[in-house]
Amino acid sequence: MGREVETVIEPAGLEVTPRKIEIAISPDTPRYWFDGHPFKTHYFNALSSTFPVGERFFVRSVRHYLDDIDSDSLKQKVNNFVSQEGRHSIEHDAHIELLLAQGYPGIRRFERVDKVALDFLNRHFPRFALAATISLEHFTAILANELLEYPERWISPMHEDMRLLWQWHSIEETEHKAVAFDVYQEVCGSYSLRVLAMVVETIGLLLDVLIRVGYLLWKDGLFWQPRIWWQGIRFVWGKHGALRSILKDYFRFYRRDFHPWKANNYHLVKEFLEAHHADFK
Ligand SMILES: [Fe+2]
Numbered sequence: 001m002g003r004e005v006e007t008v009i010e011p012a013g014l015e016v017t018p019r020k021i022e023i024a025i026s027p028d029t030p031r032y033w034f035d036g037h038p039f040k041t042h043y044f045n046a047l048s049s050t051f052p053v054g055e056r057f058f059v060r061s062v063r064h065y066l067d068d069i070d071s072d073s074l075k076q077k078v079n080n081f082v083s084q085e086g087r088h089s090i091e092h093d094a095h096i097e098l099l100l101a102q103g104y105p106g107i108r109r110f111e112r113v114d115k116v117a118l119d120f121l122n123r124h125f126p127r128f129a130l131a132a133t134i135s136l137e138h139f140t141a142i143l144a145n146e147l148l149e150y151p152e153r154w155i156s157p158m159h160e161d162m163r164l165l166w167q168w169h170s171i172e173e174t175e176h177k178a179v180a181f182d183v184y185q186e187v188c189g190s191y192s193l194r195v196l197a198m199v200v201e202t203i204g205l206l207l208d209v210l211i212r213v214g215y216l217l218w219k220d221g222l223f224w225q226p227r228i229w230w231q232g233i234r235f236v237w238g239k240h241g242a243l244r245s246i247l248k249d250y251f252r253f254y255r256r257d258f259h260p261w262k263a264n265n266y267h268l269v270k271e272f273l274e275a276h277h278a279d280f281k
């Protein structure tokens, strides 16, 4: 067993709880639902559209090692992780359906390309697939932390149809942020493999999102507008920018003694649930 699993203490009372929500996405949801801005909206559209294929990949990657896990409590967490990610895929599929209805059919092509690549990893390189999963789970965890910690920056500018989807996803990503990592530590634990996977996945994810944003802007007839791109660069790299603000958290992954719960932000989940318990079944 990897040393980090033994030494890190989970937050008291941590539970990985699959929940159902009524998402509010509808054909009436505005096209530019984030701050009324094409680039900002398409940044989140691009991310969201990677989730269903990506999260099904996470599930396959972790499930592959289910029989190798000794701890019953970790096995239970894996089962709940699988339920949570399965539900996230379904709800973000609804977002993809909206994008298709709005006239962005190329999103399906991007999904097919990603699926072929990720299926290949699952089939031929299951250890790398698990390392890729923990890398991408780190991304989702630090994005989720940003959304929960600074709702005035990330949730308030969203149209109300979108808010609960992103908040719900953020609390569940936070709850299960260490599940795949703990499995990785138990069945593999290689530092060099997870660093390699993180480098590969960082390049892959950033390219994937950039290409999708470019495609979405192109379909809107906005691709050749420098002003939109300049505003977009400020949105991701300016003060409190979407990528700049997660940079420090991102690099924690490269520490040898990294563990997701060394950054204990579980209070954000508890505070959110106390305030919004009526939204969940
Ligand atoms: Fe998820």
Ligand SMILES: [Fe+2]
Pocket (backbone or CB within 6 Å): 058, 085, 137, 140, 173, 176
């Ligand atoms: Fe996740």
